[in-house]
Amino acid sequence: MSGTILEAEDFAVARGGREVVRAHELRIREGEALAILGPNGAGKTSLLLALATLLPFAGRLRFRGSSIDRPLAFRRRVAVAFQRPLLLDRSVRENAALGLALRGVSRRERDQRAHDALVRLGVAHLAGRSARTLSGGEAQRVSLARALAVGPEILFLDEPFSALDAPTRETLVADLARVLRARGVTTVLVTHDRDEALSLSDRVAIVMGGRLRQIGDAASVFATPVDSEVAAFVGVENVLPARVVSVTEELTTLRVADHLVEVTADVPAGDDFPLLCIRPDDVIIAREPGPTSARNALAGTILRLEPIGRRVRVLLDCGFPLVAHVTVRSARELGLAEGDVVTASFKATLPHLLARHRAA
Amino acid sequence: MELIFEGLREAVARILTLDRDLLEAASASLVTSGSATSLSVVTGVPLGAALGLGRFRGRGLLLALANTGMGLPPVAVGLFVAVFIWRSGPAGQLEWFCTRQAIITAQYLLAAPTIVGLTAVAVQSIDPMMRLQLTALGATRLQSIALLMRESRLLILTAVMAGFGAVISEIGASLMVGCNIKGDTRILTTAIALETSKGEFGAAFALAFVLLGIIFALNALTTWAQQRARPQ
Structure with missing residues (x-):
């Protein structure tokens, strides 16, 4: 170019x-x-x-x-x-x-x-x-x-x-x-x-x-x-109000509702109350908690399962609403059903932080 | 019934023997109505396209006038033209009263509004986005208008046929300004009226059949053109 x-x-x-x-x-x-x-x-x-x-x-x-x-x-x-x-x-x-x-x-x-x-x-x-x-x-x-x-x-x-x-x-x-x-x-x-x-x-x-x-x-x-x-609009369905708890060279720890969440994203300058953005595709659902490289694992109850094309939109209650997208096949193999308690995890490297004051 | 059969028999005989009076009236009709329609096409199609596609001051008024003109009573037009070309009228020096020019003028005033109004409708019926697409393709204003007119050619043809149909079958204006002079300004419609008033039903039937034949042929031509353009 x-x-x-x-x-x-x-x-x-x-x-x-x-x-x-x-x-x-x-x-x-x-x-x-x-x-x-x-x-x-x-x-x-x-x-x-x-x-x-x-x-x-x-x-x-x-x-x-x-x-x-x-x-x-x-x-x-x-x-x-x-x-x-x-x-x-x-x-x-x-x-x-x-x-x-x-x-x-x-x-x-x-x-x-x-x-x-x-x-x-x-x-x-x-x-x-x-x-x-x-x-x-x-x-x-x-x-x-x-x-x-x-x-x-x-x-x-x-x-x-x-x-x-x-x-x-x-x-x-x-x-x-x-x-x-x-x-x-x-x-x-x-x-x-x-x-x-x-x-x-x-x-x-x-x-x-x-x-x-x-x-x-x-x-x-x-x-x-x-x-x-x-x-x-670009499909980041999870935009969650958060509070900065600590910032180290490696990780930023945030409080979202009653949970602590670790991310590598930079905190917007001077904003201790940013918005935590997580794409539904970045959230992994598992039946049981287990050792993975994902820094964040939260227990959540499935509130709704909505088929959207080749995927299923899973709405979870983790103390705050969290949306995950899984394939139809994964949903079937995991036997997901409304009311089930599952583990939702996501890597610290994936979320993005927005300054709260820029939120519309 | 005898009267009708006798009239029909005579009409067929006149047509088959190419009766001179019949041919003269048919020829006069085709010349006057053809000329009036041609003039209306030359002036009315561009004006109709401009009214349909343009956005200018007075456009609405002109469209309203064209639409009103489509319903003009022929006798009112005849009266207006007669007064205008009367020996002592504003255009008396032309000496057009009782001439074919007078009939053509009156028929032009009857056909033109129809052609203007229906041409405007024809070009407006094209998807408005088509004009934007042509502009986007690099068309000049004139190129766009020409392409849009070509695109609506069948509807414009229908407009022209409607104009011709209106004037070839009118009688009031032509009778008033043409004076129904045998061999000159006697057209099919005025001749039919005259022969009927004399009780010459055979002649009147023959003239009416020729008039209907012309109108049928034109409509058949229009229909053929429309059907030919339909996707197979």
């Missing part, structure tokens, strides 16, 4: 006279895939559309170091694919070549480039078909091929998989991830799906309540959210 390709500063987007999203600073690096992640209505689509100059904005937007004075010229160097395929009532081939036709590319060249893009998305065999006869997944592949055919310097994707069924979505996400990585296309993806963001992006920007709340590489944002709202 090299320098910044797109840079927004003091960037704000208003719709219907109301500011819907603001970002103090957002830099998109050349060759990276950035996911703009946030709940519905957070303002992430407005942010993406404004970055693509499809919505008016306030603030500064620079492309390769220069202000964007001619939006049309900028739009002809980038591409956007939306949630719905938005294909014209023409053949697949003509749709895939549309962006090139609008740029005045010769017929021979655009046919070749459209064909190459259709091949990359696995829909070249549909080239002669009318776009109106395609399935949702096929149409979205053609839409993505149309965007890639123009050879965009930045590809903006606005929830392009959200209208697809799960199996179609999973296949398409995998295929697109392969295409984008192979070509090193700078990509900005809007999504509310954490798995999509992890599959397709190098960095993640969290947008909540119309504000860019956190940006960083995907692993660090998911592991160390900046506040309790972001933590909840």
